[in-house]
Amino acid sequence: MRKPALLAFGLVVTMIVALGLVVLSSASEVNGIRLHNDAYYFMKRQFAYLFVGVLVAVATALFDYRKWREHQFLAWAFYAVVFVLLIAVLPFAFGRNVNGSYRWLNLGPVNVQPSEFAKLATVIVLSVWLDRVGWRVELFKQGAFWPAVILSAMAIPVMREPDFGSTMVIGLVGFMTMIVAGVRILHMVPFALLGGAALAYKVCTNANRMARIAAFLGIKLELGVEVEDVAAERAAFHARQSLIAIGNGGVWGVGLNQSMQKHLYLPEAHTDFIFAIGAEELGLFFSIAVLVLFFAFFALAVYIARNASDRLGRFLVMGMTFIIFFQAMFNIGVVCEALPTKGMALPFFSYGGTNMLSAFFAVGTIISVGIHSSTSRKRKLPNA
Numbered sequence: 468m469r470k471p472a473l474l475a476f477g478l479v480v481t482m483i484v485a486l487g488l489v490v491l492s493s494a495s496e497v498n499g500i501r502l503h504n505d506a507y508y509f510m511k512r513q514f515a516y517l518f519v520g521v522l523v524a525v526a527t528a529l530f531d532y533r534k535w536r537e538h539q540f541l542a543w544a545f546y547a548v549v550f551v552l553l554i555a556v557l558p559f560a561f562g563r564n565v566n567g568s569y570r571w572l573n574l575g576p577v578n579v580q581p582s583e584f585a586k587l588a589t590v591i592v593l594s595v596w597l598d599r600v601g602w603r604v605e606l607f608k609q610g611a612f613w614p615a616v617i618l619s620a621m622a623i624p625v626m627r628e629p630d631f632g633s634t635m636v637i638g639l640v641g642f643m644t645m646i647v648a649g650v651r652i653l654h655m656v657p658f659a660l661l662g663g664a665a666l667a668y669k670v671c672t673n674a675n676r677m678a679r680i681a682a683f684l685g686i687k688l689e690l691g692v693e694v695e696d697v698a699a700e701r702a703a704f705h706a707r708q709s710l711i712a713i714g715n716g717g718v719w720g721v722g723l724n725q726s727m728q729k730h731l732y733l734p735e736a737h738t739d740f741i742f743a744i745g746a747e748e749l750g751l752f753f754s755i756a757v758l759v760l761f762f763a764f765f766a767l768a769v770y771i772a773r774n775a776s777d778r779l780g781r782f783l784v785m786g787m788t789f790i791i792f793f794q795a796m797f798n799i800g801v802v803c804e805a806l807p808t809k810g811m812a813l814p815f816f817s818y819g820g821t822n823m824l825s826a827f828f829a830v831g832t833i834i835s836v837g838i839h840s841s842t843s844r845k846r847k848l849p850n851a
Contacts, residue, residue, distance in 0.1 A: 487816035490741055
């Protein structure tokens with residue numbers, strides 16, 4: 468692996484994180500005062516998360532990714548621990564109800580969202596499995612059936628929370644990793660249809676989600692339940708206020724810390740809709756810069772994957788890259804009302820510890836593949 472590519476990748480991640488902190492410092496101010504009587508409450512905590520996240524990225528980068536293959540019990544142990552945590556957050560266990568969903572596990576001073584780690588564990592175990600079976604990925608059982616079981620075991624409890632966004636990420640990232648591994652599309656179709664049908668059924672039988680979709684489509688459903696109408700109005704309100712924020716920003720923006728929408732017009736200003744506040748304050752150039760940075764992140768990660776010394780490295784990089792890139796594009800699509808309202812963090816921008824640690828773990832894994840692929844190639848050189 469050429470060092471310039473790794474350096475460029477690290478620089479892009481640094482720029483994304485720095486821009487995210489700048490926007491969060493303004494977007495979180497009002498809610499910090501309102502909820503905790505401290506304008507810098509969320510920023511101080513985000514810096515703590517960032518510090519731990521960087522440590523996680525460094526540790527993951529130094530960890531030789533090939534050990535996931537050499538000591539497969541580590542991958543399966545990680546998978547098992549995350550699965551247990553997913554069960555623990557469900558209503559019949561120790562989960563905490565937040566806005567009608569059981570996604571959080573209270574661990575004293577911090578709250579953990581296991582679904583974020585589920586995405587990572589799925590990519591790691593799936594990559595190890597697909598690498599181990601080798602050419603047999605072309606067979607139905609080894610290439611499609613067992614990987615589908617691995618995906619389903621994580622996706623079902625996440626769907627049960629319910630967290631349809633994370634379920635969708637797990638499914639799409641898993642199937643994209645399988646495509647990269649060379650699994651036959653025809654073998655994947657039955658499982659894709661089955662998973663899509665299950666997700667569609669859960670959405671259609673969830674009044675709040677249907678209300679959000681109805682609000683996005685601009686239609687009126689005769690749901691007959693007050694809470695469902697409230698959900699529809701809330702979704703429409705978020706989308707409307709988000710577009711107002713982007714429109715206010717125009718080309719040049721209203722200026723840093725001058726947003727009007729963060730003054731409780733846009734309730735999730737420092738989390739799911741932080742992109743809208745950045746667009747309002749810093750204008751069109753901010754929006755373009757964010758898109759360029761995430762596409763650069765994707766392109767450099769693909770380059771690292773293409774130059775990986777083995778299949779496992781290629782699968783890990785592409786899986787981790789899809790996690791971050793897909794979430795970023797989905798979040799921006801929701802904020803711009805190109806997609807139905809769905810709570811999904813913008814990686815490295817939105818406030819939150821679990822999301823930050825998950826994103827840095829993914830970055831560290833990508834860098835690990837780049838570093839150790841380079842080391843592997845040097846060892847193969849006759850005079851190295």
